[in-house]
Amino acid sequence: MSFSAVTLRLLDGFQATLFIFFVTLFASLPLGMVITACSMSKFKPLHWLTRTFVWIIRGTPLMLQVIVVFFGPGLIFDVQMRSRMTAVLVAFIINYATYFSEIYRGGIESIPIGQHEAGQVLGMSKRQIFFRIVLPQVIKRIVPPMGNEIITLVKDTSLANIIAVIELVMAAKTIVSNEHIIWPLFYIGVFYLLFCGVLTILFNFIEKKLNYYKG
């Protein structure tokens, strides 16, 4: 197979990789906030339910979660998961939303109580304190861990191949076994490196932008 033919095939797989990445990212960023709110809820049953959920999601492999989401509905409810991609997205979104929610929570809890108190004695409402005092400081603090997590997501997209979704690794693996050539594996390595490289530059840029104060 020629270089350009391989490239075309790999680009097909890369498209799926990008799709999983962006859909997961944009769905789990806000969903994570919802989980954070539940996790920090003063309503104890909701709090404990969420903590248990977080414990399960963080304590089991993403690969297992993908498999369960794909086969689970068929085996338990007798409804077939129609699309493999949907199963991947559902599992990824839940998994990443949970991880993001823990980063958000850590960020919120890291803001000293004195910041809330200062806002309170100045007469600010709970809402004003959260959005104007706490949140801006949280954002600065969570950018580095969020950057790490998002770069991990790039590489985790390859787990989709466990249920035969043709993403980048799957595409390369197929070529390698059919054509008996090894170099497509290194080739896709370059894809990942470039992708992660761009994200690293982006996150460094954001960190610099937020560096107008220390703390």
Added chain:
Amino acid sequence: MNILEIKNLHKAFGSNVVLKNISMSVSKGEVVSIIGPSGSGKSTLLRCATTLEVPDSGEIKYFDDFLIRTENEKTVYADKDVLKKIRHHFGLVFQNFNLFPHLSVMRNITEAPIIVDGKSKKQAESEAMELLKKMGLSDKADAYPCELSGGQQQRVSIARALALNPKILFFDEPTSALDPELTGDILRVIRELAKEHMTMVIVTHEIDFALHVSDRVVFMADGYIVEEGAPEDVINNPSNERTKSFLSRLQK
């Protein structure tokens, strides 16, 4: 006229009773210093008065607004609207400043006047500039708190509290987090405010300062007000044994 009136205030954290039957009042223009060993409940008293801590029973009244009162032997707390009104009456200066690190000095001061009082940005900024001038920080309006010394940060936090025109200003050990050579700046600012007849309640370990600036000194120990009176009496001529031993330990 009394700005603040506290009667029979009680507060416990679990089984640790921290405030026992505290009664005191502060009239307009008065400067009251609270002294006493650490752990005696001074901060808790200030925190109860500034809504940061919820007392168990007793009475706290600003002008005619009750923060907490006892009615038919039941403790009644202020509702949301009254609470909002009461928060307008006072300001609090923290020991460790609690400035907003992500906001410039100017915005630290103008944020509350704009979003709480609904002042225009222009009005708030020109008033903030005046306050900064008074604090000797005119050139720091655009700086961030992390770029300032502790003494400068504390002066910004005083300006921030003053920007809301409080009727009474509380200080919880405003100089304790500062290097000794910086405490003078803060004490000078407070002295300046006293001259302008700002009503103030100051928790402090600066006995000399308490002696010269305050109209009244309150000595607290173990959650009680043990002794209170004119600064010369309480500090130079204490009648209670605990006050004596506290002061003699400090003067060593």
